[in-house]
Amino acid sequence: MLIKKSKRSATCSAKSEVLQKAQKAKIAARAAAMLSGAVKNQSLLALAAALEEKTPKILQANFLDRQRAQKNKLSAALLDRLALDAQRVKAMADGLRALARLPDPNNRVLEKTRRPNGLRIEKISVPLGVIAIIYEARPNVTADAAGLCLKAGSAALLRGGSDAAESNKTIAAVLRQALQANGLPPDLIQNIENTDRRAVSELLSLREYIDLLIPRGGAGLIQKVVRESSIPVIETGTGNCHVYVDESAKLPQALNIALNAKVSRPSVCNAAETLLVHEKIAAKFLPPMLRAYQNAGVKIHGCAKTRKYAPAVLPATPEDYAREYLDLEIAVKVVAGVDEAIEHIYRYGTKHSEAIVTENKRNAEKFLQKVDAAAALVNASTRFTDGGEFGFGCEIGISTQKLHARGPMGLRELMSYKYLVRGQGQIRK
Amino acid sequence: MLIKKSKRSATCSAKSEVLQKAQKAKIAARAAAMLSGAVKNQSLLALAAALEEKTPKILQANFLDRQRAQKNKLSAALLDRLALDAQRVKAMADGLRALARLPDPNNRVLEKTRRPNGLRIEKISVPLGVIAIIYEARPNVTADAAGLCLKAGSAALLRGGSDAAESNKTIAAVLRQALQANGLPPDLIQNIENTDRRAVSELLSLREYIDLLIPRGGAGLIQKVVRESSIPVIETGTGNCHVYVDESAKLPQALNIALNAKVSRPSVCNAAETLLVHEKIAAKFLPPMLRAYQNAGVKIHGCAKTRKYAPAVLPATPEDYAREYLDLEIAVKVVAGVDEAIEHIYRYGTKHSEAIVTENKRNAEKFLQKVDAAAALVNASTRFTDGGEFGFGCEIGISTQKLHARGPMGLRELMSYKYLVRGQGQIRK
Numbered sequence: 001m002l003i004k005k006s007k008r009s010a011t012c013s014a015k016s017e018v019l020q021k022a023q024k025a026k027i028a029a030r031a032a033a034m035l036s037g038a039v040k041n042q043s044l045l046a047l048a049a050a051l052e053e054k055t056p057k058i059l060q061a062n063f064l065d066r067q068r069a070q071k072n073k074l075s076a077a078l079l080d081r082l083a084l085d086a087q088r089v090k091a092m093a094d095g096l097r098a099l100a101r102l103p104d105p106n107n108r109v110l111e112k113t114r115r116p117n118g119l120r121i122e123k124i125s126v127p128l129g130v131i132a133i134i135y136e137a138r139p140n141v142t143a144d145a146a147g148l149c150l151k152a153g154s155a156a157l158l159r160g161g162s163d164a165a166e167s168n169k170t171i172a173a174v175l176r177q178a179l180q181a182n183g184l185p186p187d188l189i190q191n192i193e194n195t196d197r198r199a200v201s202e203l204l205s206l207r208e209y210i211d212l213l214i215p216r217g218g219a220g221l222i223q224k225v226v227r228e229s230s231i232p233v234i235e236t237g238t239g240n241c242h243v244y245v246d247e248s249a250k251l252p253q254a255l256n257i258a259l260n261a262k263v264s265r266p267s268v269c270n271a272a273e274t275l276l277v278h279e280k281i282a283a284k285f286l287p288p289m290l291r292a293y294q295n296a297g298v299k300i301h302g303c304a305k306t307r308k309y310a311p312a313v314l315p316a317t318p319e320d321y322a323r324e325y326l327d328l329e330i331a332v333k334v335v336a337g338v339d340e341a342i343e344h345i346y347r348y349g350t351k352h353s354e355a356i357v358t359e360n361k362r363n364a365e366k367f368l369q370k371v372d373a374a375a376a377l378v379n380a381s382t383r384f385t386d387g388g389e390f391g392f393g394c395e396i397g398i399s400t401q402k403l404h405a406r407g408p409m410g411l412r413e414l415m416s417y418k419y420l421v422r423g424q425g426q427i428r429k
Numbered sequence: 430m431l432i433k434k435s436k437r438s439a440t441c442s443a444k445s446e447v448l449q450k451a452q453k454a455k456i457a458a459r460a461a462a463m464l465s466g467a468v469k470n471q472s473l474l475a476l477a478a479a480l481e482e483k484t485p486k487i488l489q490a491n492f493l494d495r496q497r498a499q500k501n502k503l504s505a506a507l508l509d510r511l512a513l514d515a516q517r518v519k520a521m522a523d524g525l526r527a528l529a530r531l532p533d534p535n536n537r538v539l540e541k542t543r544r545p546n547g548l549r550i551e552k553i554s555v556p557l558g559v560i561a562i563i564y565e566a567r568p569n570v571t572a573d574a575a576g577l578c579l580k581a582g583s584a585a586l587l588r589g590g591s592d593a594a595e596s597n598k599t600i601a602a603v604l605r606q607a608l609q610a611n612g613l614p615p616d617l618i619q620n621i622e623n624t625d626r627r628a629v630s631e632l633l634s635l636r637e638y639i640d641l642l643i644p645r646g647g648a649g650l651i652q653k654v655v656r657e658s659s660i661p662v663i664e665t666g667t668g669n670c671h672v673y674v675d676e677s678a679k680l681p682q683a684l685n686i687a688l689n690a691k692v693s694r695p696s697v698c699n700a701a702e703t704l705l706v707h708e709k710i711a712a713k714f715l716p717p718m719l720r721a722y723q724n725a726g727v728k729i730h731g732c733a734k735t736r737k738y739a740p741a742v743l744p745a746t747p748e749d750y751a752r753e754y755l756d757l758e759i760a761v762k763v764v765a766g767v768d769e770a771i772e773h774i775y776r777y778g779t780k781h782s783e784a785i786v787t788e789n790k791r792n793a794e795k796f797l798q799k800v801d802a803a804a805a806l807v808n809a810s811t812r813f814t815d816g817g818e819f820g821f822g823c824e825i826g827i828s829t830q831k832l833h834a835r836g837p838m839g840l841r842e843l844m845s846y847k848y849l850v851r852g853q854g855q856i857r858k
Contacts, residue, residue, distance in 0.1 A: 030775075030801075033801075034798070034799070113819075113820060115818070115819075115820060119809055119813060119818075121819060121820075126801075128831050128832070129801075129831065207655065211831050211832070212831075212832055226636065226659050227659050230655050230656050232661070232662075232830060232832040232833075233661075234832075250854070253854040256854065256856050257854065257856055259856075260856035260857060261856075264856070264857055264858075346459075364851075368849045369463070370463070372459075372462075372555075372558075372847075373847065374847060374848060375847065375848040375849075375850055376847065376848070376849055376850070377849075377850040377851075377852065378849075378850070378851045378852060379851070379852045379853055379854050379855070380548055380850055380851075380852030380854070380855045380856075381855065381856045381857050383856070383857035384548060384850060384852075384855065384857055385848070385850075389544070389548075389857070390542075390544075390550060390848070391542060391544060391550075401640075401661060402557050402558065402640050402641075402845035403557070403640070403641060403661040403663075403832070403833045403845070404832045404833040406845055406846055406847060406848075407847070407848050416831035416832070416835055417835055418801075418802065418803060418804065418805065418835060418836070419803060419804040419805070419814070419819070419835075419836050420797045420804075420805055420806075420807075421804055421805070421806040421807070421809055421813060421814075422793075422806075422807045422808070422809075423806065423807060423808045423809030423813075424808055425679070425682040425685065425686065425808050425809070426808070426809045426810065426813065427685050427686055427688075427689035427690075427693070427809075427810045427812070428689060428693055428810050428812035428813055428818070429693075
C-alpha cells in the first residue's frame, strides 16, 4: 500500500501521538510477522520475568491511579478492576508464560491442493499486522493483549482507560524494555497515553495502519467504535444469554445449570440474564429455583406466571428481557415450549451463548440448529463459552458478530491467511 | 437482538424502501438458514429455467437501460458491461446451474472436540444471514449474487448501479417469482430500486439487519462504503499486482507470464500493473519483453534504466507505480534484486496477487513468505487468483483485506460458524 501522510488533526500542529505510534506499529509488524515461534516464546518468558522483576514500579504507578480514582469517586467494582497487587502482577506474568507454551499459530498449512493445470496451492496462516485494542479499567489487559499479539506475530496498539493511565504506561514501558533487551523491536507494543476521547476517534480513522480493531468494554464504547471506525472491527462481549428449561429437563440438573449460569460470576458476558421455563414444568421447577436465586441474593424480574410462585418477584418489562444485568439480577419467563423460547431468544438475545436443559433429543437438536448464537449449549452452563474452557488456551474476547471470528477468540482467530501458489510457468488461457 | 425501529430518514415520510427491504430480507434469512441442500439446488435450477424462459422480458428491460445509457453518453466499455443478449442471459442461468452442482456449504462440521469435563464441542458452518451487495453496471451480478447468497443460505439485498436499473429490476422480479413458485420466500432476493445515492448511505447504517456488506466496483464506491459503513465490510477488487522477474528466471517463461498477466484480460483486478526486473537480467530480458508489450498495444511507463532499451517508453512517476491501470498500460522498473522488489511491492501493492519468476528456490521462498498479499505466486501468472482457478467453483469477489476472507471468496467464505456444545449437566467451577 502506498503510505500517504494522514490528514493532521486540526487540534495539534505536529504529528499526533496516535498517528506516530500507529506508524511505528505498522513498521514493527513487518518484523513480527517473520519471527520464529522459538524467538516469540523466549521473548514472552522474558516479558513475564520483567513484569515480576518490576513489580514495585508497577504497583507504585497503580497506586497513583487508585488515588486519582478514589478522588474521582469510582465505584467499588471499578476500583477493584483497577487494583493491582503482587499476586495480580504474577498472574499477568503467568499468563504470558502460558502463551509461550501454546503452539505457534503462524505459518500453519491450513489447506493444500494441486490443480489440474499443475499449480500447487497452499493456504497458510499469517499474522494480521497491527491489532488495536481499546479497553477500559483493567490494567492486566495491557500485558495480556500485548502477549497475545506478539504470539500471533502482530504488533499491539493499545489504548486503555484513562483511570488506569499510569499503570498502563508503566506496564507497557516494562514490556518494551524487555523486548529491546531481547533484541526485538520495542515498537511491537505501543501504549497510547493520550486520554482524550479525540484520540480514540483519530485511532478509528487510521485504516491505513491498523488491520483489526477490538473494543473491549461497555456497550457505549463498542457502539462508538462500530459507528465511527473505518477499520475492520470485531465486536465482543455483549451477552444477553438465556437458559431455557424444557418440559423434560431433569430438575436438579436444570437448577444447577440455571444457578451456575447466573451466580458463578455475574459480571461476565457469558453469565445468564434470563431464565425461560416450559409452562408444564413451571409449577415443580420454579418454586425451588426462585428460592435458590433468592438465597444467592439474586434480584428477580418475572412474568405474571412466574410471580404466582413467588410474590416478592418484581414484574418483568420488555426492557428487563433486553437488559444485560452483569449483576445478581435475572429475568424469568414461563413459555409454551421450545419454539417460544427460540422466538424469545431471537427477539432479545445478543448472539452470544444460549442453553437448553432437556432430555428430549428432538428439542435439543431443534434448539441447537435454530438458535442464532456463537454457542448453543445442551445441558451445560452458558459460562462454558470461554477460550480456556473451549481448549484454546487463551482468549482476547468473545465475538458476538458473525464475520471472521465467532465466540471465543484465541490465537487462531487473531490470524489471517494467504495463498502460496507454486507453478512451472503456467499462464491463463 | 431487540429489533428497534430505525430512525426514519428526514427525506421521506414513510418507512423507506431500503429499510423495508432490509427488514424483509432479515426475516427471510431465518427461513433460508434452515433450507436443505436439496431444496436450495432445486430452486437454483428453477431460477435458471425462469431466466431463460423470461429472456425476452429481460432483454426488453435491458434495451431501455441501453437507450438511456446511450443518451447519457456512457463509454463503450460501460455500454458493453451493461449489455445483455440471449447468450449472456443463458450464461447467467448456467451460472446458477453450476452453483446447484456444488456441495452445500451449510452445516459442515469444521471441528469436533471432547473436553476433559465431557463436553462435546462441534464447530459447524452456518449462514451469515443478510448479505448486501452494492455493485455497478453489470446486470448479471444480480443473478450471480442472488444465486450465491441462496446457496449460502443467506438472503441477498442487492443494490446495483442506476445504469442497469431496469435490467436489475426485471431480473430480480423473475427470480422472486421463481422462488415463490417453488415454495420459497421471495423476500430472499431484494432489489433496491431507489437509485439515489442517499439510498446507499441509508443501507450502510442498517447494521441491525445486515450481516455483511460487499461492495463491488471502483475505488470511489469502495472508499465511500469503508468510510461510512457501520456494517462489517469486505473490501474487494483493487489489484495493483506485480510480476517480478528474478535474475535466474527462464526468459521465455518470464516473458509468457509477464505478457499473460498484463494482456490476457487487462480490465480485471488480477491483471498485472507493474513489471519489476532484476538489473542483471534486464539487458537480455527487457528488449524482447518491451517489444512484446508494444506489439500487444500496451502503453509502457518505465524507469530510466528501462527506457534505455526502448526510448519510446514514457518516464514512470511514483503515481504510475501506484496506479491500477485496468487497461493495456503497465509500469516497468529495474530493481537490484528480490529485496528491492519486495520493498517496492510493500510500498505500492494492494495486497492482491504478486508473482515472482525465478529458478532460485531461496528467492522464491523469501518472496512467498515476505510479500504481504492474498496470493503470492511463483512461476505462474497473477491471473490465476480467481475462485474458479482455485477450485472454489464460483466467487463473489476477491478480498484484499485480511479479516474473515482473503483472496477469492467462494461459498465457504460466505459462511459464518457456530459452536454446538453438548453436555450432561456440566456447570463451571
